[in-house]
Amino acid sequence: MDNWLNRVRVVLCRPEGALNVGAVCRAMKSMGLRELYLVSPLPFDNDEVFKMAIHARDIYENAVVTDSLEEALGDTALSAGITRRRGAKRKWFSILPEELAEKSAALESGITALVFGNERTGLDDNELNLCNIACHIPTSPEFPSLNLSHAVQIVTSVFYRKSIGEHTGAYNPITREELDNLVQVIHDSLDAMNYFKAADRFHTDRYF
Amino acid sequence: MDNWLNRVRVVLCRPEGALNVGAVCRAMKSMGLRELYLVSPLPFDNDEVFKMAIHARDIYENAVVTDSLEEALGDTALSAGITRRRGAKRKWFSILPEELAEKSAALESGITALVFGNERTGLDDNELNLCNIACHIPTSPEFPSLNLSHAVQIVTSVFYRKSIGEHTGAYNPITREELDNLVQVIHDSLDAMNYFKAADRFHTDRYF
Known part of the structure; x- marks a missing residue:
């Protein structure tokens, strides 16, 4: 049976931190995701990446590197920019991860891209405009800042939960x-x- | 109004990594949690902690250090061991983070403790037995291993979502x-x- 999660891609725009990228790989694999795209990454110290990725190093080894976000999204059916912002040509709606997972799961074919921005600056306007939709992770207004890999972990966790259904065991x-x-x-x-x-x-x- | 989240405590048992503890502080604060207990922690390099905690360093500075989990749970009304395991005197049920948040939010008073184990070994049997209930984060069976701070981020995120309701904006x-x-x-x-x-x-x- 087609597992819809196999058609979900994580795209990191301009990632800087090797430890972060490794932690993203681990976060993805723990939630059943495998496909990673790196857009204009800095050259990484692989040992640093593997240190955090642990047994998810295959995700990094198989990652696709592109020069532009256009390239990374070229074959996708749905792309979501994960961001607190709305962009210049603002997205009027920013949905929740659960709502995004619903939309993604409803696609009978085609790839969904989860697009994350640079660690310090997030997604820029141009990157967000290239996405179909904006998605935000609710956070405390007092300290809304999430580490990149933690943001990936939250969204991928919501996707994994969606893929296995509401309950983890049969419940009658x-x-x-x-x-x-x-x-x-x-x-x-x-x-x-x-x-x-x-x-x-x-x-x-x-x-x- | 009493914000139920103010009565939720994160308890780390035998944490080893200063970076992890810093990342836990950041994860907590981003989701509106403030109270951290450290049970038998190793001595940490504070600079390492602060490097990851960023603006959540106050959480670490105000953390309560105890020698035993009993002490950290003494004044709690509900304690949940976050674990993939069930313990020797097994917990027959392990609930989902959403179910735990429901239970916690339903308490009109009293502290809920979210109890996390050591980074490498998780919660031991004795620690889990001291908790009222077990809670697990669904993960891929192929790679179920979560980083400590990522586990904290997922659970605290679910708690924060519960605290703000199903939708982040008014939706009629x-x-x-x-x-x-x-x-x-x-x-x-x-x-x-x-x-x-x-x-x-x-x-x-x-x-x-």
Whole structure:
């Protein structure tokens, strides 16, 4: 089955920090994303990248380097600039990561690009204008500044959650009647085992 | 008004990395959390911490250091161990960050502790047993390893989102009839301004 997450690309515009790029690789892989594009990156010390990427170094090794954001977005169907700003030709709407994940998951084909800006300056106007849509991560107005890899981690985490559904395990609510019956069976069984006399406090105090 | 987030504490058990602790401070403050407890931390190079904390250094400066997790949890009403594991006296349920935020927000008083383990080894059995509940961050089974500060960022982000509600701006859906009327008014107005002849492509191509 087509896993929609396989069609989600992370694009870093003008990244500067090797440690950040490594941390982005780890953040991506932990959330099931694999495709990284680096637009006009500085030359990186690979050892620094790998130090933070740990077992996600393959993401860096397979990263595509482009000279321009146009190139990195050329084959995409949906591109979102992750930013607190709206740009000069302002985006009138900036959606939430959850809303972006909804849109991306609804695409039956085509690549979604998550576009992140430089660590210090973020996305510039031109970069944001090249994106279809703006997306922002809600933060405290007192200190809205997120580390690049942390921003990637939040958005990719939301995407991963969307891909696995609302609950991580199968969850089938049962009726009150079924629940009461279940409790009765458990209680009777424990009673038959003499549990209520035998159980010591050590083994039960963390039960509830 | 009581902001429930002011009653949420981050507890780091046996943290080793000064950079990690700094990054945790930044992650917390960006999501409106202020109270940090450090249980048996190594002695940290403060400059390293501040390098990553940036303007969140006050969180580190005000952090409470304790010798034991018991001490750090003594005055809490709800404590959650953030972990992939379940412990020896296993927690039978491990909830999602969103579910934990629901529980925490529902407390009318009392402190919620978000308990994170050591960077390399995570929470040990004893630490997890001291918590009321386990909470896990869904990750890709291929690479489930999260950096400590990234784990803190994801959970605190979910808490912040819970605190500001589902939508960041007021959103009042309108009826189809109202929408049609609105579109008509906009269209008529633009037409009256001779917009459709005057507008050049440059200014409209990013409109839709």
